[in-house]
Amino acid sequence: MKVDTETLQKIAHLARLTVRPEEETQLLSSLNSVLDWMEQLNEVDTTGVEPLTHMSALDEANILRDDVVANQLPRTQALANAPDHDDQFIKVTKVL
Numbered sequence: 001m002k003v004d005t006e007t008l009q010k011i012a013h014l015a016r017l018t019v020r021p022e023e024e025t026q027l028l029s030s031l032n033s034v035l036d037w038m039e040q041l042n043e044v045d046t047t048g049v050e051p052l053t054h055m056s057a058l059d060e061a062n063i064l065r066d067d068v069v070a071n072q073l074p075r076t077q078a079l080a081n082a083p084d085h086d087d088q089f090i091k092v093t094k095v096l
Contacts, residue, residue: 002032002035003028003032003035004028005024008024008027008028011031
């Protein structure tokens with residue numbers, strides 16, 4: 001399939017793009033080279049190849065660590081690093 005000037009203008013209109021006449025030749029060349037490449041990919045024998053939804057292996061699963069509750073940072077140390085705080089909480093600017 002080759003893209004002609006009329007098809008390029010239709011695509012540009014649908015994409016809400018303005019194509020200047022001096023850009024048409026380069027865009028036609030680029031679009032046609034992409035379509036030629038896609039035609040080459042269509043010639044590849046893919047019989048017996050399962051379609052993928054992502055590039056990871058199908059048998060992989062997310063490997064997550066157990067969520068264990070632990071006091072990693074004592075409150076006094078956390079408050080010491082805060083720019084503004086009271087005895088229990090870090091004070092932040094009100095966001096509306």
